[in-house]
Amino acid sequence: MQKQVAAIHDISGFGRCSLTVALPVLSATGIQTSVMPTAVLSTHTGGFTGFTYRDLSDDILPIARHWSALGLTFDAIYTGFLASSEQVDLVIDAIGLMRSSGTVVVVDPVMADFGKLYTIFDDNFPVAMRRLCAEADVIVPNITEAALLAGVPYREGPFLKREIQDMVLSLACMVRGDALGVVLTGVMDIHDPDTIGAASYDVRTDEFAYDCAMRIEPMYHGTGDVFASVLTAAIVNGRTLADSCSAAVRYTVDSILRTKAAGTDNRYGVDFESGLHKLRELIFIDDDRHA
């Protein structure tokens, strides 16, 4: 049966992030994707001024109730950027209405980068995000978000492998009791400081994995959404957490390289579109090899 995912993010009309990334990525891997837009903006908030913003918080619970009345069930619910603490709490209630026993809840706690909370959020926002993470089966913070969730000072790294494992283990305490695991992005390994990667910990198998690639400057907007969307697509398609994380690293890096070669403004997001026709192949790469 075709897999079903509900994606709960804003729509930033221009700038390749949130739903304009999640929907094409999930669809390209064969997943039927239902969208719950939490806000509509003309662009994302990272580096643009004068953007429009229409909050759709009042629609979140009515949409969830309607879907629930229709008897819809989801293999995964995937949340990303949320605009306020109040909206986070509405999304927690919506997840309560929409989840069933097999649903994997993937939470990307979008709120910060490079040691700083995004200016649109107040200091209480990380506490609300932590409440949402407690409902999650998988969380995908970057290292700044991980520090805010844990309430510890941000450190940029590079880190020792042991430190990376400790960070990932402390994140594993924040998710649901029978969670699948955690993925920490933007991690630099002290033994390989020209690279950047993602660490995963699969709670069910007690396995750590770390995948990295050359660090590419400048930082492009929306790469976290490309990463988390591919990760979610791979998990829903039955890959392990470690394999899903590797696919997400590969796909994100390839998208960044194409964008850098094209010389695109880094606020415009990355060219993830040109790789979509090969995404299924990337996710099922081991299956093809063993077929």
Ligand code: PXL
């Ligand atoms: O990429 C995350 C994101 C999504 N949506 C909006 C954003 C951001 C990050 O800044 O501003 C509106």
